[in-house]
Amino acid sequence: MHTTVGIIGGGPAGLLLARLLHKAGVDSVVLESRDRAYVEQRQRAGVLEQATVDALRDCGAGERLDREGLVHHGIELRFDRRAHRVDFPSLAQGRGVTIYAQTEVVKDLIALQLAEGGPLLFGAQVREVTGADTERPAVRFAHNGREQTLTCDYVVGCDGFHGVAREAFPEHLRRTYERTYPYSWLGVLADVPPSCEELIYAHSPRGFALHSLRSPQVSRLYLQVPAGDDPANWPDERIWDELDARFAVDGDWRLERGPITAKSVLPMRSFVTEPMRFGRLFLAGDAAHIVPPTGAKGLNLAATDVIVLARAFAHLQAAGSTELLDAYSDICLRRVWRAEHFSSFMTTTLHTAPDQNPFDTRLQLSQLDRIASSPHAAAELAENYVGLPIEGP
Ligand code: FAS
Ligand code: PHB
Numbered sequence: 001m002h003t004t005v006g007i008i009g010g011g012p013a014g015l016l017l018a019r020l021l022h023k024a025g026v027d028s029v030v031l032e033s034r035d036r037a038y039v040e041q042r043q044r045a046g047v048l049e050q051a052t053v054d055a056l057r058d059c060g061a062g063e064r065l066d067r068e069g070l071v072h073h074g075i076e077l078r079f080d081r082r083a084h085r086v087d088f089p090s091l092a093q094g095r096g097v098t099i100y101a102q103t104e105v106v107k108d109l110i111a112l113q114l115a116e117g118g119p120l121l122f123g124a125q126v127r128e129v130t131g132a133d134t135e136r137p138a139v140r141f142a143h144n145g146r147e148q149t150l151t152c153d154y155v156v157g158c159d160g161f162h163g164v165a166r167e168a169f170p171e172h173l174r175r176t177y178e179r180t181y182p183y184s185w186l187g188v189l190a191d192v193p194p195s196c197e198e199l200i201y202a203h204s205p206r207g208f209a210l211h212s213l214r215s216p217q218v219s220r221l222y223l224q225v226p227a228g229d230d231p232a233n234w235p236d237e238r239i240w241d242e243l244d245a246r247f248a249v250d251g252d253w254r255l256e257r258g259p260i261t262a263k264s265v266l267p268m269r270s271f272v273t274e275p276m277r278f279g280r281l282f283l284a285g286d287a288a289h290i291v292p293p294t295g296a297k298g299l300n301l302a303a304t305d306v307i308v309l310a311r312a313f314a315h316l317q318a319a320g321s322t323e324l325l326d327a328y329s330d331i332c333l334r335r336v337w338r339a340e341h342f343s344s345f346m347t348t349t350l351h352t353a354p355d356q357n358p359f360d361t362r363l364q365l366s367q368l369d370r371i372a373s374s375p376h377a378a379a380e381l382a383e384n385y386v387g388l389p390i391e392g393p
Helices: 012-023 036-041 050-058 063-068 102-116 236-246 298-319 323-350 358-373 375-386
Strands: 002-008 028-031 070-072 074-079 082-087 097-099 125-130 138-143 146-157 175-190 200-202 209-213 219-226 260-274 281-283
Touching: 002 012, 012 028, 012 050, 012 102, 012 298, 028 138, 028 146, 036 102, 050 063, 050 097, 050 102, 050 298, 063 102, 074 358, 082 358, 082 375, 125 146, 146 298, 200 323, 209 236, 219 236, 236 260, 260 323, 281 323, 298 323, 323 358, 323 375, 358 375
Parallel strands: 002 028, 002 146, 074 200, 146 281
Antiparallel strands: 070 097, 074 082, 125 138, 138 146, 175 219, 175 260, 200 209, 209 219
């Protein structure tokens, strides 16, 4: 098998890249180790920046998103029993975000890829990438019980944090930066209408809580738990009681309860590997960087990586120039570090660390009070949350 762009990983980064390349007339093959049902049901992100929405529409995956996606024009911050709404349009040049689950994005992209072509192989376990620094890189993979090789002009590792593409970078050329936070998130899905119009991010002495949603009938909620906690420690009653305590606010707001249909614990970490390119091998999405989900950046960073990369391949196709491919890593890393900083800021401002002392808590409350009282401080949060403009042509 040979293709122009070999894509490892059929998550949002790999699938969106394949669709954007298809639109630019660049052929690709997507190799995904899991089966279709698994990748479609993986509960992850829920907030899409405008650039992500535009790219999904651009590649033909916007129809259900436009019908079912919920446009939001703000978020609510809760702290010290106070509620403060951060309005996006007035603070961030009229922009907002769209609530549309990553599971739905993946379903739409898979359906499109299977309908319109471009091979997408499920159950294809990539073993390694060879020849990344040659003109003919290759991807060795196992599929249907057979060891196979895909030769490519270029390879893109969209294989997530635990993927193999990163391993093809020579150790001495790789720089990694990481931080692990001393707490995790317990994420739950509940069959109950959301008790809020917009997302609520709550700081409380008991720890962080987030009220998000998946539809007018389904709530998505998160609460800070000890690092590595076990969902089995959290029966439904305890979850609702703890959420009630953390969302506590003066006034007559009430958290509606309902049957919890899924619960899982996810770690909180920041991670960046530099550069995002070695020879003819590129990294995109979680394969190159991880952010704590507090800033709703993970999925959107993956999308903007592949938007920049698809433009670069389209430029190579149209003008025969690799100048945008050569600029890919620098352009993306600038945006990655901005998102790393914002996600770290949201995480450390809103979570209560196990060893936190009262001085730290007063600093957090002062920062939140500053956002509630200064349009400048609020604008900085709003601009980062809705997503900064993508650099490059
Ligand atoms: P992904 O990890 O989604 O996809 C990589 C794909 O590569 C997977 O399908 C995997 O099976 C495949 N793969 C791996 N190794 C392979 C190999 N050797 N051969 C072939 N295929 C291989 N972000 C938010 O913004 N908000 C959230 O609330 C949020 N919650 C999250 C919860 C969890 C548990 C996790 C892990 C992440 C969460 N994220 C969240 C971040 C998440 O949305 C990622 O940013 C997003 O999935 C990134 O997409 P990809 O880069 O495509 O990586
Ligand atoms: C979600 O809806 O899953 C979600 C929303 C905002 C976040 C994290 C997760 O910051």
